[in-house]
Amino acid sequence: MPDERGTVRNGLLGDCAWPSKNQASCTFIVMVAFIAGSLYMVPGVGNVIPGDRKFLSGRHLSTAHSGTEPNGGACASCDADPQPASAKVLDGAWAPRSHIFDQFTIEEADDIKAYVTDTLRLTDPSTIPDGSPGPQPTQDILYRIEPMPPPKAAAVAYLDGHGPEPERFAHVITYRGTASPRDIMEYRVGPLPVSNTTTTIALRAPGEIPFVKHPVDSISGGWGQEAVGKGAFELKDIFLSMTGGYCYASWVEDVSDLPEPSNVTAFDARGIPVQRHPCDWTFLSWLEYPVLQKDMMKRVALIKWQFVPEGRGGEEAYLHPLPLSFKMDQTDPNPSLWRNFDFEYCHQGPFDTAAALLEAFSDGSITRCSAPAFGTPGYDYTWATTDPRRLRAGNVEPGPRQYSPRGLRFAISSTRHTGRRFRWFGWEGHVTLRGDTGIALHDVTYKGRRILYELSHQDMYVSYSGYGGDGQTFYLDSAFGIGQNTRALKRGYDCPWNSAYLGSELQYGTAGAARQEDVICMFEDDMASPTWRHTHVGDSRGPHADGARAVEFVVRTVATIGNYDYMFDVRFKRDASIEVKVTMAGYMSTLFFDPGGGTRRDTPFGTRVHTNVLANLHDHLSGWKVDLDVAGVNNTFLTQTVKAGTFAEALKDVDPGAEAPGWISEPVLKYISTRRPDKEVGLVMNASQPTVWQFVNEKETNAWGMPRGYVIQSGVTTAQLLPPQHPLTKAAAWTKYHLAVTRSKDNEYRSHASMYDFFNPADAIVNLDNYLDGESVTNTDLIGWVTIGVQHIPRAEDVPLISNFGANFYIKPWNYFDSMEAIDTDSDDTDEWESCLPDLEGAKTYKWSFN
Secondary structure: OOEEEEEEEEEEEEEOOOOOOOOOEEEEEEOEEEEEEEEEEOEEEOOOOOOOOOOOOOOOOOOOOOOOOOOOOOOOHHHHHHOOHHHEOOOHHHHHHHHHHHHOOOHHHHHHHHHHHHHHOEEEEHHOOOOOOOOOOOEEEEEEEEEEEOOOOHHHHOOOOOOOOEEEEEEEEEOOOOOOOOOOEEEEEEEEEOOOOOOEOOOOOOEEEHHHHOOOOOOHHHHHHHHHHHHHHHHHHHHHHEEEEEOOOOOOOHHHHHOOOOOOEEEOOOOEEEOOOOOOOHHEEEEEEOOOOOOOOOOOEEEEEOHHHHOOOOHHHHHHHEEEEEEEOOOOOOOOOOOOOEEEEEEEEEEEEEHHHHHHOOOOOOOOOOOHHHEEEEEHHHOOOOOOOOOOOOOOOOOOOEEEEOOOOOOEOOOOOOEEEEEEEOEEEEEEOOOOOOEEEEEEEOEEEEEEEEEEEEEEEEEOOOOHHHHHHHEHHOOOOOOOOOOOOOOOOOOOOOOEEEEEEEHHHHEEEEEEEEEEEEEEEEEEEEEEEEOOOOOOOOEEEEEEEEEEEEEEEEEOHHHHEEEEEEEEEEEOOOOOOOEEEOOEEEEEEOOOOOOOOHHEEEEEEEOOOOEEEEEEEEEEEEEEEOOOEEEEEEEEEEEEEEEEHHHHOOOOOOOOOOOOOOOEEEEEEEEEEOOOEEEEEOOOOOOOEEEEEEEOOOOOEEEEEEEEEEEOOOOOOOOOOOHHHHHHHHHOOOOEEOOOOOOOOOOHHHHHHHOOOOOOOOHHHHHOOOOOOOEEEEEEEEEEEEEEEEOHHHOOEEEEEEEEEEEEEEEOOOOOHHHHHOOOOOOOEEOOOOOOOOOOOOOOOOO
């Protein structure tokens, strides 16, 4: 297939032909296509398995270069080696058994959906009338279908070739609106595929999960529209005042009751200008949040308002908050009886009804707040958009690009497209995307030995602060579906051009299953620094530098959940360590700021970032499951803490009663305190006592007698600052710990179930603290539950979008090997390049020395 970038050879772009006159990149594009369930693969190096030492030298392997653009004189360019290695599809002899962790295909999900719809007598989505807000709260409907994790013992036996393939089952969640009392029910459906042996078994007792804890969906959002619209239309005079001429009418008959003003221009979904009445629903939007309350049998939502410039419907509405909110009681099964109450306006109230607020507004007994600029003709809101600006000087020239001079050095299995297995320099692992929690990796091995049974994201927790009710908002993002809110990654921005991409197939409630393309990318990343180095100064051969280039293999996905974007990286390194990184981006959620002082009580809770905008303080906490299997399933948890103390304190476990040696004048020094917790434990970092958290196999040692181990080490992170008894901390107990260590149990496979705990969070359905029930963490199968995150104190530079920032943690070998593992990686670059930017004395030729 010809392409404007060059000619295609073996599924790759050959001859390193450059795109047009812009010469944008020296990239070999991988043609990734899912055709009949197959992935056209990135190139390997003949039949070489990356990681085999005998092939790691000379010109056979060359890493990705962050080099200069072509035509750069003698600088590194595609001209150095225009022949990439031929493509290699690693299947057949490398038929990975880790397909047992795949998500369901569309066909599988549809079969299960048809089976449970018939067996459980669920409402068929096709019977819901067109134009309806969605299923009724009194109907039985399907919410989610997802694979049940196989029992670990059976899975490990199969992966290792010692047992049969585990039977496959589905975890099915339904709303039972016809039950008494109404509830949410979970089922185990299988074995699969659907046959006459398939059964459906309830996993919860009736009423165990009350109906009021169902997630935000078409029931609350769709059927709530009528109640919201009526409350807002009753307050049309206040909306007209707040916005300088706009109000909210959900229904056409409401608009027809208004005096006929001059129509205004809005833009439809295609960007085409259309004439709209300024009081239809186009120019205002509302958000629904759960309310923290004491009555666990009620469902109460907070309705928060935003202005939508030109009716475009973009996320810039998050930077146009309005000073009005109210609560809605959604408990009754009849949506027509849902009630609005606790109206709050510019920090005044609460008023029990819209009429009471309107009366106070009309008689002048309350202070008015407004953003008159919103109603100004031609209002310029480009400050809140990401529309192109005038570029700064120097931006015309293309920037550096990353490319692979002789073809990519990783490979991916081609068996299924709802999960893939990768191979890179000794690392192997299975990658998939879960609908609710996002990225998950299984059966991660290094040079043939399993390091991780599972590494998976669990949830994103966000809590905001503010004086008003609309400031006390929070998110538990798996309730919205982190995996379901991924979209196609932007090539060359989200991921380098020389990336391989994977799609997903996920089930979306009553809408059924759907496919998203390019939601995960995998690539080799040149870190532009050494993994290890040393300049030998006193060597008899003369001064020379030794080292190895830092190159990492990255698995990346991005979820966009409303206003925020989260980029999840799992980065594999050649020293046998892994970095897990979460990067935050997107729009902030904000509060209305009154320059006249009406909202001054919000100032301790945020930063003014525009005329009528205060960005409030919030955090982002990310939870991960780390199931380490260090030299086997049974491990022991140890801690090593750096302390300062006397010799007697340092030696009490080695030589009790020992005194300080006579040759020491200072009696206090640093030492390592090793402890073995006797039971499951939750831990929080203490900067004054740095601690290494180790998972070791005491039955296997390295050459020096040390137990082989791996550690979990937090990087840049914050902590949960709310007290343990706070409703949000109860809802997400996992946020209390940087690391919690528990015994592995098949029925404790998630740290949280926020799809239920978003509403009425104080009464959590799944609570990590319940896993910490005093069992031994010695010589047994262990799980590490990790939390990382940031506290976001907003700034003006966060408008319109925040600059990427985030948190990370590491999984590192700790005496697992006998010496530095990355020593068997060479310079990766035996070619000689002339310096692209020579020093002032003239160009020099550099050659890397590996001795």
